Amino acid sequence: MGDLIYLIILIGVGYFIGTLVEKKHYKSIEEREAKLLYLPAVSSENLLEEKMVNEAHLVYGNAVISTDYFKFILAGLRNLLGGEVCAFETLLDRARREAILRLKEKAQGADIILNLRVETCQISQVGSIEVLAYGTAVYYKK
Amino acid sequence: MLLTNIEGIPGRKIIEHFGLVSGSTVRAKNAFKDIGASFKNIVGGELKSYTALMDESRSQAVERMEQQAQQLGANAIINVRFSTSNIAQGAAELYVYGTAVRIE
Structure with a gap:
């Protein structure tokens, strides 16, 4: 009985604080994305204005993000029936957008990010993942 | 040392190729930081200590x-790729590789 109460408390805390944390994170992501709109990131290697390049170097950004206990249990239940695991979709979305934002923040002043690659790695069994985004920041001649 | 993950360095000419170069490291996580991380697993959010690690x-x-x-005498590395793999519970290998070249 004690275990059950403990579990319910964990799920409850996970649900309320987790939702709050996620909302706050999304708000911050959207704000920063709007600020960095001037810097396009493309997954293509081709550069249209080859002659104008002044400098190019590698940049990368990473983020390790964990899901909350409520969603972790929800995903576990989903595993029984199969189908789309919406609980983890937002986790991956947040981590990817955060990693790309950090990459762009490191490349401030650049004109374009070429060959952007995103890589995902599982950190632990309990629903935390690492996302790494890397690309080449290109600075045009002014 | 100039690094890019595209084939070549825009605006520069490659004069010599040296072949593949790579670097790797295997890291395990800190058990004490893991305690903090397990709290985060309940409420969700970013694990800042792991991001830094x-x-x-x-x-x-x-x-x-x-x-x-x-x-090798190179002054740039092109086509850099990263790869991460979980080799054991709590340990990860970070591997990076690319082509060493000399540019003008």
Whole structure:
């Protein structure tokens, strides 16, 4: 009985604080994305204005993000029936957008990010993942 | 040392190729930081200590790759790729590789 109460408390805390944390994170992501709109990131290697390049170097950004206990249990239940695991979709979305934002923040002043690659790695069994985004920041001649 | 993950360095001419260079590091996580992380697993959110750990380890792998390229006499590495793998419970390998070249 004690275990059950403990579990319910964990799920409850996970649900309320987790939702709050996620909302706050999304708000911050959207704000920063709007600020960095001037810097396009493309997954293509081709550069249209080859002659104008002044400098190019590698940049990368990473983020390790964990899901909350409520969603972790929800995903576990989903595993029984199969189908789309919406609980983890937002986790991956947040981590990817955060990693790309950090990459762009490191490349401030650049004109374009070429060959952007995103890589995902599982950190632990309990629903935390690492996302790494890397690309080449290109600075045009002014 | 100039690094890019595209084929070549825009605006520069490659004069010599040295072949593949790579760097890797295997890191385990800190058990004490793990306690903090397990709290985060309940409420969700970013595990800042892990983000820093991965970032630092990755820089070390890049440094090792750069050292290798330097020994070959290269001054740039093109087509850099990162790869991460979980080799055991709680330990990860960070691997980075690319082609060492000399540019003008």
